[in-house]
Amino acid sequence: MTGYITAAQIRKNLLAGKPRQRFIIPSVLPAGPCLLFGSSGSGKTGVSVRTAVAVAAGLEWAGRAVVRGSVLYVAGEDFNGVQDRIAAACQQLGVSDEGLPLGVMESNPEGFVSDSFRNEVEIQAGKLHREFDLPVALVVIDTLAACFGPKSQDDATAASEYMNNADKLSRRLSCSVLSIHHTGKNENSGMRGSRVFFDRADSVIEVKKGKGKGFMQVEKLRNEPSGARFTFEIAGADVMVAGGPISVQVIKALVSSSASEKPSKEEQKASRDLTDAAVAMMLLSDLSISGDVSLKQWQDACASQWQHKPTDGARRTAFSTVRKKLVSDGKITINGDTVSVSVSGKHADTSANNSSPDAVSVSVSTTPFIRGVHTRTDSPDPQEQESAESSASSMGEGTIAKANAFARGHGGETPGEDSCAAADADADARPDYLARGAA
Numbered sequence: 001m002t003g004y005i006t007a008a009q010i011r012k013n014l015l016a017g018k019p020r021q022r023f024i025i026p027s028v029l030p031a032g033p034c035l036l037f038g039s040s041g042s043g044k045t046g047v048s049v050r051t052a053v054a055v056a057a058g059l060e061w062a063g064r065a066v067v068r069g070s071v072l073y074v075a076g077e078d079f080n081g082v083q084d085r086i087a088a089a090c091q092q093l094g095v096s097d098e099g100l101p102l103g104v105m106e107s108n109p110e111g112f113v114s115d116s117f118r119n120e121v122e123i124q125a126g127k128l129h130r131e132f133d134l135p136v137a138l139v140v141i142d143t144l145a146a147c148f149g150p151k152s153q154d155d156a157t158a159a160s161e162y163m164n165n166a167d168k169l170s171r172r173l174s175c176s177v178l179s180i181h182h183t184g185k186n187e188n189s190g191m192r193g194s195r196v197f198f199d200r201a202d203s204v205i206e207v208k209k210g211k212g213k214g215f216m217q218v219e220k221l222r223n224e225p226s227g228a229r230f231t232f233e234i235a236g237a238d239v240m241v242a243g244g245p246i247s248v249q250v251i252k253a254l255v256s257s258s259a260s261e262k263p264s265k266e267e268q269k270a271s272r273d274l275t276d277a278a279v280a281m282m283l284l285s286d287l288s289i290s291g292d293v294s295l296k297q298w299q300d301a302c303a304s305q306w307q308h309k310p311t312d313g314a315r316r317t318a319f320s321t322v323r324k325k326l327v328s329d330g331k332i333t334i335n336g337d338t339v340s341v342s343v344s345g346k347h348a349d350t351s352a353n354n355s356s357p358d359a360v361s362v363s364v365s366t367t368p369f370i371r372g373v374h375t376r377t378d379s380p381d382p383q384e385q386e387s388a389e390s391s392a393s394s395m396g397e398g399t400i401a402k403a404n405a406f407a408r409g410h411g412g413e414t415p416g417e418d419s420c421a422a423a424d425a426d427a428d429a430r431p432d433y434l435a436r437g438a439a
Contacts, residue, residue: 024055024067024137024176027228028218030202031174033166035144037181037191038207043214043234046251047207048140048180049073049085050093055138056102057095062230062256069101069137069175070128074121076107076146088237088248101132111149112141113161118169125173139169141179145192153193163200185330190278195285209234215257229257279305280322281331 005013021031029051038044054061058068075082083104090097105124110117125136141147144162151158166177184192191197191204198204204220218228232254238245283301284293302322303315326332 021067021137021174024069025051025061026064027221027224028061028064028203028205029138029176029178030222031176032170032202032222033163033200034176034178034203034205035181035191035197035201036178036205036207037183039183039209042207042209043232043249043251044180044207045078045082045142046085046234046249047214047216047232047254048142048178049082049089050251050254051178052102052138052140053086053089053093053095053100056100057093059093059095062254064256067137068134070125070132070134071102071138071140072121072125072128072136073102073104073140073142074107074112074147075104075142077143079104079106082142084239084241084246084248085250088239088250091239092237092250092252099132101128101134103128107147109149111151111162112144112147112165113149113151113158115165118165122169122172125175136173136175138175139173139177141166141177144179144181144197147179153197156194156196159194159196160200163196167200213253231255231257276306276318277322277325277329277331280319281326284332 023030036044036048051061052071052073053059055066055069056071058066060066073082073086086102086104087097089095090100103124105121108117108120112118112121121139125139129135145153148158148162153159166179169175170177179197181197182192183190190206198220201220202222203218205216206219207214207216212233214232214234216230216232218226220226221228233252235250235252236247237250239248280298280302283305284298299316299319302319303312306315306318309315309318323332327334
């Protein structure tokens with residue numbers, strides 16, 4: 001976008017212009033870049049598939065009305081299994097796949113940070129729109145890791161490029177772009193990779209597995225209060241395929257939890273385990289912006305933040321526990337007097353025999369997900385460039401499979417590999433993709 005728009009023009013557009021699509025699912029899934037994350041086996045892919053079918057069919061989602069629209073599901077891993085899950089979800093929800101505006105396509109090695117693949121996703125979304133005469137309301141990227149590309153998810157620049165493309169696609173299509181993501185090595189430490197993912201997302205939803213049921217919570221929601229909570233059950237459903245029935249995972253009994261309902265024991269424990277370490281990591285990241293940070297500076301900052309703890313001794317104990325936990329979890333590496341932060345690497349404390357606590361140099365490129373203490377960064381994104389031609393010929397005409405043409409495979413959830421990528425991003429003018437001829 002070039003130039004500016006005045007306050008009077010803004011007000012005129014808001015009152016007289018075409019109403020902007022703001023939510024696909026009220027207070028859960030806005031029209032913008034969103035993240036849904038959880039550990040392997042938590043049910044995140046099952047939830048994303050159920051959400052895709054609900055939006056395509058116009059069904060309620062946990063008692064909330066959805067904006068019905070076409071849905072494009074980008075399967076970066078377990079392509080056949082995702083199709084099995086869609087078939088099972090349609091069967092379980094009583095939805096006919098005939099005429100259902102839901103398509104599945106594969107990712108490519110360049111990843112979603114590349115202009116060419118983002119353009120290809122947009123082209124396929126346009127074809128889906130034309131085929132069913134229904135605008136795209138949701139694009140699912142499953143998973144972020146599998147669709148990222150060759151760069152590191154820990155790198156803030158690469159993460160910004162991914163989120164730039166998610167934001168650009170959502171604005172061009174007026175839809176939600178939901179990326180499915182993994183936790184780190186310690187599932188209580190939040191999302192894998194750079195903090196940029198959290199900061200740039202309009203919505204962040206955590207999925208956790210409990211005893212007998214799973215639960216979700218909206219950890220972040222831009223422009224509205226977050227905190228909406230939901231529970232669900234993971235079950236198996238028999239789906240008939242060539243060769244006989246197969247069992248496929250489905251999500252059942254997805255319901256909203258009352259705001260007054262007491263959190264489950266699993267939810268309470270996860271919050272307790274995370275809070276002190278999360279605060280310490282946030283403070284360490286903030287202090288390191290000015291350069292090297294001494295251990296005493298870090299400890300004093302934590303003590304100041306932990307005034308709710310009853311005594312100085314309790315604060316010292318908490319700091320010692322957090323320091324050991326962050327080393328054990330691979331979040332920081334202590335080598336002599338130097339502390340470096342790494343989100344996904346596994347490191348060891350090599351300073352066990354070093355008794356000096358004072359000079360600690362901190363190098364921080366990224367920080368992990370921090371529940372309840374996030375602040376949105378004000379730093380500018382990397383310069384966005386106008387994308388090249390909106391054609392990505394690397395994907396063939398057969399890359400999109402309608403929901404009623406399921407290739408058969410297993411329905412298990414396959415964790416994504418730690419892969420990553422980078423590219424340019426932004427051109428605000430929405431292209432007239434509907435003018436392109438259908439394949």
